[in-house]
Amino acid sequence: MPVDQKLDLDAKIPDGSLEDKWDNHRFDMKLVNPNNKRKFDVIVVGTGLAGASAAASLGELGYNVRCFTYHDSPRRAHSIAAQGGINAAKNYQGDGDSIFRLFHDTIKGGDYRSREGNVYRLAQLSVNIIDQAVAQGVPFARDYGGLLDNRSFGGAQVSRTFYAQGQTGQQLLLGAYQALMRQVDRGSVTLHPRTEMLELVVVDGRAHGVVVRDLGTGEISSHSAHAVVLATGGYASAYFLSTMAKNSNATAAWRAHRKGAVYGNPCYTQIHPTCIPQSGDYQSKLTLMSEGLRNDGRIWVPKDPDETRPPEDIPESERDYYLERLYPAFGNLAPRDISSRAAKRMVDAGHGVGPQKNGVYLDFAGAIERMGVDGVEAKYDNLFQMYEKITNENPYRVPMRIYPAPHYAMGGLWVDYNLQTSIPGLFALGESNFSDHGANRLGASALMQGLADGYFVIPYTIGNYLAPMLGESPPPTSHEAFAEAEAEVRDKVFGLLSVNGTRSVDSFHKELGRILWDYCGMSRTAEGLEKARSEIRTLRDEFHKDVRVLGENETINQSLEKAGRVQDFFELAELMTVDAHHREESCGGHFREEHQTEEGEALRDDENYAYVARWRFRGLGEDPELIPEPLEFETVTPSTRSYK
Amino acid sequence: MDLTLKVWRQPGPEAEGRFETYQAKGIDEHASFLEMLDLVNEQLTEEGIEPIAFDSDCREGICGTCGVMVDGEAHGPVENASVCQVHMFNYSDGDTITIEPWRAAGFPIQKDLIVDRTAFDEIIAAGGYITVPTGSAPEANLTPVDKPIADTAFEAAQCIGCGACVAACPNGAAQLFTAAKVSHLNLLPQGQPERYERVVNMVEVMEEYFGSCTNHGECQDACPKDISIDFIAWLNKDYRKASFKQMRAS
Numbered sequence: 001m002p003v004d005q006k007l008d009l010d011a012k013i014p015d016g017s018l019e020d021k022w023d024n025h026r027f028d029m030k031l032v033n034p035n036n037k038r039k040f041d042v043i044v045v046g047t048g049l050a051g052a053s054a055a056a057s058l059g060e061l062g063y064n065v066r067c068f069t070y071h072d073s074p075r076r077a078h079s080i081a082a083q084g085g086i087n088a089a090k091n092y093q094g095d096g097d098s099i100f101r102l103f104h105d106t107i108k109g110g111d112y113r114s115r116e117g118n119v120y121r122l123a124q125l126s127v128n129i130i131d132q133a134v135a136q137g138v139p140f141a142r143d144y145g146g147l148l149d150n151r152s153f154g155g156a157q158v159s160r161t162f163y164a165q166g167q168t169g170q171q172l173l174l175g176a177y178q179a180l181m182r183q184v185d186r187g188s189v190t191l192h193p194r195t196e197m198l199e200l201v202v203v204d205g206r207a208h209g210v211v212v213r214d215l216g217t218g219e220i221s222s223h224s225a226h227a228v229v230l231a232t233g234g235y236a237s238a239y240f241l242s243t244m245a246k247n248s249n250a251t252a253a254w255r256a257h258r259k260g261a262v263y264g265n266p267c268y269t270q271i272h273p274t275c276i277p278q279s280g281d282y283q284s285k286l287t288l289m290s291e292g293l294r295n296d297g298r299i300w301v302p303k304d305p306d307e308t309r310p311p312e313d314i315p316e317s318e319r320d321y322y323l324e325r326l327y328p329a330f331g332n333l334a335p336r337d338i339s340s341r342a343a344k345r346m347v348d349a350g351h352g353v354g355p356q357k358n359g360v361y362l363d364f365a366g367a368i369e370r371m372g373v374d375g376v377e378a379k380y381d382n383l384f385q386m387y388e389k390i391t392n393e394n395p396y397r398v399p400m401r402i403y404p405a406p407h408y409a410m411g412g413l414w415v416d417y418n419l420q421t422s423i424p425g426l427f428a429l430g431e432s433n434f435s436d437h438g439a440n441r442l443g444a445s446a447l448m449q450g451l452a453d454g455y456f457v458i459p460y461t462i463g464n465y466l467a468p469m470l471g472e473s474p475p476p477t478s479h480e481a482f483a484e485a486e487a488e489v490r491d492k493v494f495g496l497l498s499v500n501g502t503r504s505v506d507s508f509h510k511e512l513g514r515i516l517w518d519y520c521g522m523s524r525t526a527e528g529l530e531k532a533r534s535e536i537r538t539l540r541d542e543f544h545k546d547v548r549v550l551g552e553n554e555t556i557n558q559s560l561e562k563a564g565r566v567q568d569f570f571e572l573a574e575l576m577t578v579d580a581h582h583r584e585e586s587c588g589g590h591f592r593e594e595h596q597t598e599e600g601e602a603l604r605d606d607e608n609y610a611y612v613a614r615w616r617f618r619g620l621g622e623d624p625e626l627i628p629e630p631l632e633f634e635t636v637t638p639s640t641r642s643y644k
Numbered sequence: 645m646d647l648t649l650k651v652w653r654q655p656g657p658e659a660e661g662r663f664e665t666y667q668a669k670g671i672d673e674h675a676s677f678l679e680m681l682d683l684v685n686e687q688l689t690e691e692g693i694e695p696i697a698f699d700s701d702c703r704e705g706i707c708g709t710c711g712v713m714v715d716g717e718a719h720g721p722v723e724n725a726s727v728c729q730v731h732m733f734n735y736s737d738g739d740t741i742t743i744e745p746w747r748a749a750g751f752p753i754q755k756d757l758i759v760d761r762t763a764f765d766e767i768i769a770a771g772g773y774i775t776v777p778t779g780s781a782p783e784a785n786l787t788p789v790d791k792p793i794a795d796t797a798f799e800a801a802q803c804i805g806c807g808a809c810v811a812a813c814p815n816g817a818a819q820l821f822t823a824a825k826v827s828h829l830n831l832l833p834q835g836q837p838e839r840y841e842r843v844v845n846m847v848e849v850m851e852e853y854f855g856s857c858t859n860h861g862e863c864q865d866a867c868p869k870d871i872s873i874d875f876i877a878w879l880n881k882d883y884r885k886a887s888f889k890q891m892r893a894s
Contacts, residue, residue, distance in 0.1 A: 132779070
């Protein structure tokens, strides 16, 4: 049950001009003397880009860091799968980029549902991230002069994306992981792999620890600290089929929410336009093809819905390059929400391609003609190989087939400018927080936010929180708050094991995912969302009565791990529908059919909805409480997004 | 298609293991190998048999979490692929498939098909990084890197740390993993200051856990990222140089 407390809901955006906010704030924040840093214990949960970079930076500063990950190695966090790249306003290409332009593109791309102050800081820090990564030995693509190369990405008209072939996430994560392991070797960070956080511990209104389960032995233990940092990623796997890793979940953030941390914008999930279409019911996940492919691939569908010829036999005049037609200025690089919905409209109108007519073509024939097979190979070969392994089709000969899929959560734990949640001492970084991307995230910005938060924001802001606590010890794990949290965890774990029903965890998760995708996916209606909410509740009850989790707690038990996660997805899914239902407008990843222009584009309502929807948990089955955070635009004027 | 599976079951690290035979029925040829296992696990759960424990996460061949021996081959029959990237169109109706965990002294079995690969993290902690403080790096383009060098470093850096090289090696050696990590950093200008210290420290930890390399080359064939054993030559060269330097210094 939530702790009854007065929540700190001030966004704490510093005064002053946009350019000076972060600098002024850094000067104003309190410092912890280097010799005193070792007197502070910090818990970091998660080892993706945000978690690993935060743990490494805090360890290096001198704090005592304990870092938890449910992976067998921190290097396996899902940031590793990001293919495309990382944005930075370096303007190395001299094509008109600047910090202000990156800021502006991000605010506009997010459909004016993010904070100016946060986004400007992100654009400023993007420049430092590249320096940091290169110094760590991240092998970014280079031109023949030995300097760094860039490419372009959706939602931008400049080339500001740094990349390492199609494996940028992997290379950046390995950089952060290596920095983390260096601190492990120095003894400043203690690593707890294969350990899952299952409860947050709040003492006197402050976050002071976590309860975790050892995934190998089932041991449930408490850990106390001065502050807790969550960097646990997003929740798109609530949809079951998504581009996320199988173990990605919402548990740590959700259980913090139940303890009082308010949630921001849960209905904003990103549907990424370029995934390989679903091929059957057995499927466990969807695979993304890098958005970078849209630099050279052209997207089209046959004009005739009854077309049966293979793509190469369909003449140019009978193809509809619909993105180039509808959005000539951005064409195939239109932002993700726009491109995704356009693909859905084409498929819904019967123009879909492939055996199930559930995709659109991403065609490289023109690129091969222009750059030669060698040229295309040099840029995209690993992606082409990946596509061929999955589909058994050679994309050098036939166009790829793509369709949108759930990919990234813009919503998450609400945080202030210091990345602190509404619970003092609990911080949330990267995808697990709601900030920076608004209602839609531009390509190559997720890696940027994860690393900015971990390397360059939290090292400052956590000091400001800790400084006044000098001399205070964190509460001992014998404190009753820990005992209560441990008891809650035990109840949940042993409760799931004792249901002994008839249906597997996956069967429930798939059914939940279907409801979310149908009613709270790429387009939503009031009627559909009401239906979804009631179906989710019914299914959740059935889950608690009829789930079958075999085995025991005291060994690796993957069904048990999944069951705990699905339990939380059920609760989060309901909140997603509530949030989507209340927001009577269309913006970014949230498209309400009731609110669209004559041309079928999203129709925003700035007068009534220019706010962050913050939700406070009031108990399961109760309506959550909405506490809006109004968004103020001092520098940019929200306007209709046009990519024409 | 219908398949017969022979799967290694072992309830825990200390328990004895054995092969069990299961039927996988009605598998779609487009399902991935791990999706086929998911389906078998659904069937087992229905029958009240505890599902087969196996590691996987991204299922896109990049996180390195998955990895099993399939009919004696690390990651199964597809070249340059991790087992999550193997699809069932590589098999025929009626096939029998044997699935077991990585077998190597450096990778103790945890349960069924899951092994403990922490030794890899210890090798990295011993020196698989560049000592750069976080938060104050020099401007990135001040250090140009020749494209061929950057490309070669990238080839080595692609290692996903899955452990197939160890599993495939008759000696259970971890040379390819260590070589890939050492070469990535030792090739780049950023990695030069600690180049020789790095290789010595990493090799020392590697030798604590794993067997010796006797140049069988099986690791290269098993590597899902096609990492070349040329990097082992690189490792050995740097290790020899480092040893001379140490001798001279003492």
